[in-house]
Structures are given as C-alpha cells and as structure tokens.
Amino acid sequence: MADDRRPVGPGEITRAARASFAGAPDERQRFLLQRLVECLHGYASDVGLTRAEWEAAVAFLTETGQTCSERRQEFILLSDTLGLSMLVDALDHPSPTGATESTVLGPFHVAGAPLRPMGSSTVEQDGSGEPAWVTGTVRGTDGRPVAGALLDVWQNAANRLYAVQDAAQPPGNLRGRFRTGTDGTFAFWSVRPVDYPIPDDGPVGRLLAATGRHPWRPAHLHVMVSAPGYRPVATHFFDRASPYLDSDAVFGVKPSLVADFVPHAPAEPGAPPGWEGTWYSLEKDVVLAPLGDEVG
Template sequence: MNHMHIARKLISREGDVTPVVLEAMANTSDPRLKQVMTSLVSHLHQFVLEARLTEEEFEFGLRWIAALGHHTNESNNEVVLAADVIGVSTLIDLINNNGMQGETMSALLGPFYRGHAPHCVSGECIARSETPGAGLVFTGRVIGAQGYPVEGAVLDVWQASPVGLYENQDESQGDFNLRGKFTTDADGCFHFVSVKPAGYPVPTDGPVGDLLRAQQRAPMRPAHIHFIVYAPGHKTLVTQIFADSQDALLADVVFGAKQQIVGDFVRHDRPDVEFPGMKAPFYTCRYDFKLVAGTPSYPIPPISGKKA
C-alpha cells in the first residue's frame, strides 16, 4: 500500500490540527491563494481555540451561514448585508481606498445596487413614479487629481425613496425608480433632479436581523445617495453622499459614513428662478467628485431585479 500521501503526523490533540492543515495546503501553486488561505486558516483556528466553541454553537453558526444563502435572491443580498453589519466591508473599503491621494473617499456599494440603470440626459429627474418627499437638485463636477475636468465620466446613481425602500423592495415604485446614469460634459459637470433621501432600516427579516436583535443594535442607515463614478484612465469611485444628522451618521449600522462625503443639502422654502420647475420646499446639493489615475472597473451588482 502506498503511504506517500498520509500526513507526517496523525492528529491526537487540538494543538496538532492547525500545523497539519497548513502542511496539507503547502503545495498551493497560486502564491496569493496560498497566502490568503494560510492566514485565514491560522486566524480561524485561533478564533475557535480562543472562543472554545461548543458543538452546539458550531452547528448554530453553520446554520446561520447557510441561512445567509437562503435569504439571498434577485432582490436581496443577505451575504453582502452580513459583511456590512460586522464591519468587514468597511475594512475592505479602507484597505483599498484610503483617500491619501486627495481623491473623494469611497463608501460601501451596499446590497441594493442593481446595475443596468437607464441612461439619462443632464438635468433629468430619476423619480420615475409617484415618489413622496421634497425635491432635490444635485449638481457637481468630476475632476482629476490635478483639478482638470473629466469629460465623459459616467455617474451611476441610486437611492432609497423617502419612505425608506429601494425600488426593488417596493411594489408601488416603478422599475428603476430613483436610479439613473448621467454623463459629464466638457467641463466635467453633471446635474440631476431627485427627491431628498431619508434614513432607513436594513432588512431584518433574515439571519442578519436575528444577529442585530441579539446584539441590541438599531438597524438604521443614515440618509444617503449612492454613486459609482466611472471614467477611462481613472480608478472607479464607489461612494455615498450623506444627508443626515451627526447622531445618525455615528449610528450607521454598516459603519459606512465618513465626514468627507457628507453633503451640504440646502433647504429652499420659496421658488427660485435659478431652479425652474422646483416646487418649494426643495433642496439643493453640490458635490464635486475627485478621481485619481488608474484602471477603471465596474462592480458586479449584488442583486438583479425587483422583489418577487
């Protein structure tokens, strides 16, 4: 019998497990995969040893992870939501986008980006169905690291309605309501019309909700508008512009709010000739996005459609 593939040492106590598993993975040909898996196994085993998990706790944890998959569908991504509420998504964001080159700070993609939003002309309103709330005129520029205008940048915009639901969660909203893509002009300028966003709770009808309740955490996100800013020759920016109180920002359940990306939402209580067609009260916000040079990419949408 060929014993060439038997481990050098059979496992007899808990301290034997980690080195034997690491040895079994030692021949991984992809160096990055080897590095990541070695670190993952080492830290995961150390967590199990430190927490002294019982068999019942381990089985519960496996069921909770499986439930994330069962609650992920065309209109809800529970796996992304779970990574968000334990702060992993924000860690990944800051590791890869630290803002040290003066660029606009990034923020989480979130679990409700659909992709394939309709292309809009400058100034178009993205409220495509009856949407309550005060109107909003959002203007700005996309500029490069040295302040030059970025022509032809595409801003992919999406937000929840003032009742706290994205259109894919709400049967009363039309398809792609409060979603749209805008292209900058020769001066890097863009503008669109929408409604002022409101804070909202993340979905709590799945395993993430169970976790938040067990931790006695509020499920709220501060009001914000999502942006993906894509331009050839520049690193793609995924961010959010926030429109809420400091207390709401500090209580963000996914730890995504950053001071640099809090917008100045100005209330107008009278009609203004500068903003024709806007019914008072309405809000305006101007925000300029700064990109850095790089290879553009586009995130994979975590959802694809509306709630069944």
C-alpha cells in the same frame, strides 16, 4: 512511529488542516486558504469555542444563505454589519490625498441604469420623495475638470426602499447614469434621501437586535464615478441632518462625504415645475485620482 496512545492536540489539527492546502497550484489561493485555517482555528482556540456555539454558528450561516434571493443578499448584509465590507473597501481602495473617499457599494446597485440627459430627473414614480437638485463638478486631484466622466447614481425612495426591494417601483426609479459636460459639471433632479433600516427581518437583523444594535443607515445618495485615465470611485453623499451619522449600521460614514441638503421655498427660482412644497439642493464635487496614483 507515532505514539497512537497519545491524544491528538488542537495544534496538530490546525497544522494538518493547513498542510492540506499545501498542494494548491495557485499561490494566492494557497495563501488565502492556509491563513483562513490559521485565523479560524486561532479564534476557536482563543475563545474556547464549544460544540453548542459551533452548531449555533453553522445554523446561523445556513439560515443566512437560505435568506438570500434575487432581491436580497444576506451575506453582504452580514459582511456590512461586521464592518468587513468597509475594511475590504479601505484595503482595496486607499484614497490618495485630495481624492474623494470611497465607501461600501451596498447590495442595491444594479448595472445598466438608464442613461439620462444632464439636468433630467431620476424620478419615475410620483411620491418618491421631496425634490432635490444635485449638482457638482468632477475634477482630477490636479484641479482640472474631467469631461465625459460617467456618474452612476441610485438611492432609496420616501418609503425607505430601493427599487430592487420594491416591486411597486419601476426598476429604474431613482437610478440613472449621467455624463459630465466639457467643464466637468453634472446636474440632475432626484429626491432627498431618507434614513432607512437595512433588511432586519432575517438572521442579520436578529443578530443586531440580540446584541443591542440598531439596523439604521443615515440618509445618502450613492454615486459611482468613472472616467478614462482615472481610478473609479464608489461613494456616498450623506445628509448632514441624519441622526445616524455616528452609528451607521454598516460603518460607511466618512466625514468628508457628509453634505448639506439646502431647503428652498416653493417660490424660489429653480423650483421644479408643479411642486408646491419645500425642495432641496445639494452641491458636492467628486475628485478622481489618476491611474497609477497609488497610496504606498
């Protein structure tokens, strides 16, 4: 019989909590929950977590949940700023040699963006930014062009907001889906993206401010590419001129994804009709790995 006069120690609490999930019928679920208990309890023990700190953490997570809405996912922002989103992406999408590297999907993707003709524009609202002509080729790791690949692209406007954040923008502004040609090429008009802060008026923003971190992301264009027989990739094209490449608030920058937005004078061939200012061009290829080409 157990000695009921002996205090219950931290180890016994951890073992009991872990054992409570032993009957979970799904093996993976059982493993995940038991390891979660071990890691959470281990962290609390290692740092000597106080009740006041635990209560502050619960209050923070509660406010994080209360901040979520149809237009905002504060938990994804929290995951992003802790580097967890990028870690999961790296674990779940290891890049075979030569393939375009992935990065965080982010909270602003919307399924079902307009399917647009090749060479057309994603701009649906004047004042969205300085025009940018984006071109490239989708290839396999064997160098062969991938015909009919689907590009899903989205980005922010000159006011630093994505359409899903800004009720004044049409829902499809700066979004679109394009099919590559028979030679694997793609081309479309968009705008040069601008640096922007992640939403920092909520609990995640206050956490960053309290710890001396900034909320800024370097300017980038989101590109998600898929094709039959290939592993899909969600990636970014980052603007090399951004001052935040080395301090991205969500740790999403990879050197291979940085590219140049080349400036052009209004009179240069290829300028957008009616535009009288500087415009830009960006050339960036995407390389897809075939299905089954796993990193071991």
